[in-house]
Amino acid sequence: MNLTINDLAVFTNGSSNKKPIVFVHGFPLDHFMWDKQVDFLSDDYYCVRYDIRGLGNSPAGDGQFTMESFVDDLESVVVDLKLNKPVLCGLSMGGYISLRALERMQDKFSAVILFDTRSEADANEGKLKRAAGIKRINAEGLAPFTKDFITNCYGEYYKQNYKTEIDKRILKSSQFDPAGVKGSLLAMLGRNDTTGYLNKINIPALVICGEQDALTPPEVMKSMAEKINGAEFIVIKNSGHLSPVENPGDVNEAVKNFLDRI
Numbered sequence: 574m575n576l577t578i579n580d581l582a583v584f585t586n587g588s589s590n591k592k593p594i595v596f597v598h599g600f601p602l603d604h605f606m607w608d609k610q611v612d613f614l615s616d617d618y619y620c621v622r623y624d625i626r627g628l629g630n631s632p633a634g635d636g637q638f639t640m641e642s643f644v645d646d647l648e649s650v651v652v653d654l655k656l657n658k659p660v661l662c663g664l665s666m667g668g669y670i671s672l673r674a675l676e677r678m679q680d681k682f683s684a685v686i687l688f689d690t691r692s693e694a695d696a697n698e699g700k701l702k703r704a705a706g707i708k709r710i711n712a713e714g715l716a717p718f719t720k721d722f723i724t725n726c727y728g729e730y731y732k733q734n735y736k737t738e739i740d741k742r743i744l745k746s747s748q749f750d751p752a753g754v755k756g757s758l759l760a761m762l763g764r765n766d767t768t769g770y771l772n773k774i775n776i777p778a779l780v781i782c783g784e785q786d787a788l789t790p791p792e793v794m795k796s797m798a799e800k801i802n803g804a805e806f807i808v809i810k811n812s813g814h815l816s817p818v819e820n821p822g823d824v825n826e827a828v829k830n831f832l833d834r835i
């Protein structure tokens with residue numbers, strides 16, 4: 574079902590009587606990145622996805638976003654749909670949103686799955702890179718930025734075998750509202766560091782990383798997982814930064830094993 578909640582484009586699959594899972598996508602993507610997980614899980618779970626404000630079908634408005642406003646948006650979806658302690662599942666920027674959401678309101682969630690993300694805030698180099706990205710979008714339009722950013726997300730295996738899918742993804746993201754993409758960059762640039770909170774997470778946690786993830790490599794994610802009590806850490810083969818897209822078979826198996834146990 575397609576819904577609008579708090580101006581956000583929200584997509585639900587499965588029965589609302591089942592256990593809910595909320596999926597939060599990465600940058601600069603949209604809810605479609607979870608297609609393979611939702612196909613796999615929606616018989617047994619109430620799968621809720623939304624497009625982060627400014628990306629996909631969620632309008633950018635004034636484009637002034639913070640990580641706090643992104644978490645407010647997530648909360649508005651959970652509250653509006655009356656989700657009872659959903660599993661929270663976020664990738665990369667969606668992981669930043671998830672980690673901050675846990676820091677603010679862990680009691681609203683029953684478990685967390687963190688894909689290809691990190692708890693550290695941007696260091697100086699990262700902040701300057703975001704600023705350079707905004708400057709580039711202003712000078713050249715969105716397409717060259719999204720092409721480079723998205724291409725860099727995939728691992729070698731996917732790049733060699735799924736060229737058409739990558740081109741389609743780049744084309745779609747290049748049609749987003751530039752104000753939304755720039756607003757997301759600024760929100761990520763200004764986010765807080767959630768590392769100090771990791772050892773206070775007391776819900777079941779699964780941490781998943783693509784073995785060829787160049788943006789949030791396995792050693793970074795392993796160290797994050799080690800700080801979360803009892804977290805399980807899984808590396809996905811033949812996959813870069815977008816493991817749910819690049820190797821959905823292995824990812825779905827890992828997610829199902831985790832969900833069966835909690």
Ligand code: MLT
Nearest residue numbers: 599600664665666667788
């Ligand atoms: C993402 O996939 O969401 C981005 O790589 C996050 C980031 O740029 O830090």
